[in-house]
Amino acid sequence: NIAATFKNLTTTQRLGSANLAPPPGYSVQSIASFSRPAPATATAVDGVVQLRSLSLAPQASATVTMSVLTPCSPPATAEWNAIAKQANDFNGTGNDLALDPALSSVTTTTFGACEPCPENEVCDTELGGAGKSLSLLSHPDPNQVDEGLLTISPSALLDCAVYSERGTTTFRFDAPQNRGKVGTLTYTSGSNVTSKDPLEVCFGAPFAFAVKPKTQRTTTTIDGQFLYVGRLPNCLGLTPPPCVTSREDKLRRITFRMSPGDPYSR
DSSP states (O other): OEEEEEEOOOSSOOBOEEEEEOOTTOEEEEEEEESSOTTOEEEEETTEEEEESOOBOTTOEEEEEEEEEOOSSOOSSEEOEEEEESSTTSOOSSOEEOOOGGGOOOEEOOOOEEEEEOTTOOEEEEEEETTEEEEEEEEOOTTSOOOEEEEEEEESOOOOTTOOOSOSOEEEEEOOTTOEEEEEEEEOTTSSOOTTSOOOOEEEESSOOOOOTTOOOEEEEETTEEEEEEEOOBOOTTOOSSEEEEEEGGGTEEEEEEOSSOOEEO
8 A cells, every 4th residue: 555645834724635646557446535525536547546625724734545556567766746726526627736756755665576367377477575475376266257466565564462573574475366365485594584493474454364373363454455364274174265284383484375365564
């Protein structure tokens, strides 16, 4: 998610409306949150954020948080285009409010990994974090349309109850909705994880899932999304994914299998 804040720096005029267009190749998918009460609105229309009925008095501000689809190969400098007007309905000429370059930041730096998933072909990608990396493999479903993007990105910290996580990076990852995934977390030799540390997967998903026996499943909200959180059980017998398929303690590596969806892991 990306947040944008509009502040009215004038002394007498009101900031009534604005359009925020993403850099080329980026697209705003949805609005996660908006700081202004009704009748102010924030909507995503054809990949552009439209803010209406803001009525921001001098020195007042409004913040909108957006879910943004990024390109797999983003440019080194990605700049947003913001146009603000005094009118609440974004109409009229001669009532534009100028952006103050000295007090504004319109660039975005993108972190993450992305790989196209062609129809009926396996795809994979990898992203490094602080002391560890995650490789993600996505298998096609021959009976359904499942082309799209396989992505990994850093996210807000995920925390499992009564457990000291081995790393400080939370990975958010996603694949086309009809595909399952296999993830492999590997800790670097320079991390504080040793070959004697028992490895676990702290997992979060928007659906309920079975957790490791004698552990707790809790709930939280990250990036505006409600999640169930818990440690994954081993893939034994009829245990459905998500679950842990293997641990290689000497290599500081743990592998886990996931069903289709939009999970987090740490």
